[in-house]
Amino acid sequence: MSHVIETKKLCRSFGKEETLVKALSDVNLIIEEGEFTAIIGPSGSGKSTLLQLVGGLDEPTSGDIFLDSKKISQMSGTELSDFRRDHIGFIFQAYNLIPVLSAEENIEYIMLLQNVPAQERSKRVKEILQAVGLQGKENRRPAQLSGGQQQRVAVARAMVSQPRLILADEPTANLDSHTGAALLDMMKQLNEKENMTFVFSTHDPMVMERANRIIKLHDGCIVGDERRSA
Amino acid sequence: MLILKLALRNIQRNRRRSLLTVLSMGGGYFLLSLMLSMTEGSYSNMIDLFTRDHTGHVQIHKSNYLDRPSLFKRINNSAALIALIQEDPQVVSVTARIYGPSLAYGKNKTFPANVIGIDPQRESATTYLKKKVNQGVYLSNGMTVNGYFPAMMGKALAKNLHLNVGDELVLISQGVDGSIANDIFEVVAIVGTSESYERMNVYLSLNGMRQFLSMGGQVHELVISLHHHSLAQKFSENLQSTLQQDDLKVSSWQQVEKVFYKSMQLDKKGNYVSMGIIIFIVSIGVLNTVLMGTLERTREFGVLRAIGTQPVGIFKLIMLESLFLSLVSCFSGLLVSLPVNYWLTVEGIAMPQPVDMGGVLFESMRGEISWFTIGVPALVVIGSTLLVSLIPGIRAARISPLQALQAV
Numbered sequence: 252m253s254h255v256i257e258t259k260k261l262c263r264s265f266g267k268e269e270t271l272v273k274a275l276s277d278v279n280l281i282i283e284e285g286e287f288t289a290i291i292g293p294s295g296s297g298k299s300t301l302l303q304l305v306g307g308l309d310e311p312t313s314g315d316i317f318l319d320s321k322k323i324s325q326m327s328g329t330e331l332s333d334f335r336r337d338h339i340g341f342i343f344q345a346y347n348l349i350p351v352l353s354a355e356e357n358i359e360y361i362m363l364l365q366n367v368p369a370q371e372r373s374k375r376v377k378e379i380l381q382a383v384g385l386q387g388k389e390n391r392r393p394a395q396l397s398g399g400q401q402q403r404v405a406v407a408r409a410m411v412s413q414p415r416l417i418l419a420d421e422p423t424a425n426l427d428s429h430t431g432a433a434l435l436d437m438m439k440q441l442n443e444k445e446n447m448t449f450v451f452s453t454h455d456p457m458v459m460e461r462a463n464r465i466i467k468l469h470d471g472c473i474v475g476d477e478r479r480s481a
Numbered sequence: 482m483l484i485l486k487l488a489l490r491n492i493q494r495n496r497r498r499s500l501l502t503v504l505s506m507g508g509g510y511f512l513l514s515l516m517l518s519m520t521e522g523s524y525s526n527m528i529d530l531f532t533r534d535h536t537g538h539v540q541i542h543k544s545n546y547l548d549r550p551s552l553f554k555r556i557n558n559s560a561a562l563i564a565l566i567q568e569d570p571q572v573v574s575v576t577a578r579i580y581g582p583s584l585a586y587g588k589n590k591t592f593p594a595n596v597i598g599i600d601p602q603r604e605s606a607t608t609y610l611k612k613k614v615n616q617g618v619y620l621s622n623g624m625t626v627n628g629y630f631p632a633m634m635g636k637a638l639a640k641n642l643h644l645n646v647g648d649e650l651v652l653i654s655q656g657v658d659g660s661i662a663n664d665i666f667e668v669v670a671i672v673g674t675s676e677s678y679e680r681m682n683v684y685l686s687l688n689g690m691r692q693f694l695s696m697g698g699q700v701h702e703l704v705i706s707l708h709h710h711s712l713a714q715k716f717s718e719n720l721q722s723t724l725q726q727d728d729l730k731v732s733s734w735q736q737v738e739k740v741f742y743k744s745m746q747l748d749k750k751g752n753y754v755s756m757g758i759i760i761f762i763v764s765i766g767v768l769n770t771v772l773m774g775t776l777e778r779t780r781e782f783g784v785l786r787a788i789g790t791q792p793v794g795i796f797k798l799i800m801l802e803s804l805f806l807s808l809v810s811c812f813s814g815l816l817v818s819l820p821v822n823y824w825l826t827v828e829g830i831a832m833p834q835p836v837d838m839g840g841v842l843f844e845s846m847r848g849e850i851s852w853f854t855i856g857v858p859a860l861v862v863i864g865s866t867l868l869v870s871l872i873p874g875i876r877a878a879r880i881s882p883l884q885a886l887q888a889v
């Protein structure tokens with residue numbers, strides 16, 4: 252079994268001297284294929300920072316990050332852009348979508364960046380819209396969708412090019428519990444069906460209920476790592 | 482393709498702002514095009530008037546004649562030259578002239594006169610001289626019934642000498658052989674007004690002039706009229722090189738009327754300054770729009786960057802949006818300016834008082850519709866918009882996705 256992600260002595264600090272904040276210190280972490288992992292911890296514990304580093308949005312102060320044994324911690328800006336495009340799916344807390352593009356076009360966008368042929372694109376868009384339960388809404392703009400539907404589009408966009416890893420930073424924080432639960436169940440299903448690897452950061456107990464691994468962060472350090480078979 | 486779609490939709494997003502931008506850029510286009518049209522049209526009209534009045538579009542002389550005219554700087558093979566030039570399809574007509582400054586004498590008064598020998602037929606095809614006859618009949622080649630060579634006089638000279646049609650005119654000058662030239666001529670016509678270019682001129686036929694100055698078949702000047710004055714420079718360069726005669730100088734009207742041409746160029750430069758000011762004002766408005774439009778989309782650019790769009794992609798998007806806006810602006814500016822310019826071209830604006838420039842009267846200001854007056858404002862508007870968009874474009878492209886995502 253291959254490691255999707257491995258971090259070695261990962262450190263990230265902000266500021267200098269008196270104002271120095273160690274957001275992450277010496278984080279050693281391995282994420283395996285097919286995991287549905289929740290990262291939890293109090294506010295300011297470094298959850299978002301960890302996801303951003305792993306997703307190639309930020310660069311570590313020291314330490315290394317490997318995706319499929321490929322070192323990403325020393326990639327250049329353009330390399331990181333392509334890395335994110337091809338290997339990472341992002342879901343943020345809110346405002347994930349491009350408001351002037353329809354649901355379908357938002358999903359299609361990444362495949363256009365990847366030069367996927369038109370026929371293949373429309374086939375995959377159709378499949379994924381079905382999978383997230385948004386068939387019939389493909390031509391709606393984000394403003395014409397509910398918050399939960401928008402997050403489903405974001406999930407669809409994150410998954411459509413079949414990345415190695417999907418990173419979701421508090422994806423349910425802006426949703427009511429019912430909508431949030433439905434979104435999570437859907438992601439869990441996709442995780443099980445496609446063996447897609449998910450990593451969440453969350454305060455939401457509903458996420459924790461569904462996760463098969465829970466990593467606890469405190470002041471930038473891993474203080475707990477619990478696996479369970481859901 | 483997708484980036485085109487994105488750009489087009491982003492423009493429609495804040496319609497009010499886009500509309501205001503289009504209005505200001507379109508207004509800029511309109512003003513620029515109007516100014517260019519008026520200056521180009523007015524000057525074109527002016528050039529046309531005076532080149533057709535007497536200068537012609539291209540002239541040929543012995544080298545250095547224009548700077549230091551002399552009786553002795555003469556063109557020998559004028560007939561062959563005329564035949565050669567006439568073959569060019571750009572040429573409307575060619576005519577020859579001989580100049581002989583003289584003393585004119587009539588009814589007890591003497592005045593210096595500029596005596597010019599012309600080919601009556603060719604001259605009337607080349608310039609307006611024939612149309613300017615206001616008393617008597619236009620010059621002919623032969624002798625009058627009284628056995629004199631005919632002469633036409635400028636109005637001021639005729640008045641000064643108290644001469645009328647039918648009177649005798651005595652001219653005194655220096656012949657080419659050094660002898661004193663002196664002859665009696667019969668006034669057959671009075672030309673122009675007391676202010677016009679030919680007011681102190683006397684026109685003789687080439688025959689009469691040659692007899693008067695005891696010279697052979699040579700001339701001082703060949704005057705060429707083309708289909709349009711804009712052809713002059715290129716034509717004269719070509720002719721100069723085909724002639725392969727070092728002692729002949731082909732000059733376009735720009736060289737012949739140097740003083741006028743220079744003051745016109747200067748005037749145009751002054752116009753470019755006011756155009757620059759217009760464009761500057763429009764550009765500030767555009768910069769404001771584009772900056773606002775990118776700042777409020779910071780988070781969106783963050784998302785685009787996070788999911789793998791390269792910085793160049795963001796930059797292209799912003800430039801494309803500006804390009805679309807400026808294209809729409811130019812198009813709407815064109816829609817408004819075309820009819821206005823057309824009206825100015827056809828009707829013109831009558832000047833409150835005719836302006837006299839070097840003896841030629843200008844009665845109206847005119848517009849001109851050409852690729853220049855349509856294209857240059859478009860290039861300027863599009864160019865300045867793109868230039869101004871570089872700053873927000875580069876800013877947006879360089880922002881880190883993380884920072885952009887944290888800005889809500």
Ligand SMILES: Nc1ncnc2c1ncn2[C@@H]1O[C@H](COP(=O)(O)OP(=O)(O)OP(=O)(O)O)[C@@H](O)[C@H]1O
Binds near residue numbers: 452
């Ligand atoms: N750009 C930054 N500049 C300075 N400090 C930062 C920056 N980003 C994060 N930090 C600091 O790093 C620490 C970890 O922040 P992080 O956002 O990862 O926390 P979190 O666990 O995601 O918190 P929350 O649950 O509130 O989202 C915090 O102390 C935060 O103040």
Ligand SMILES: [Mg+2]
Binds near residue numbers: 300420
């Ligand atoms: Mg966070």
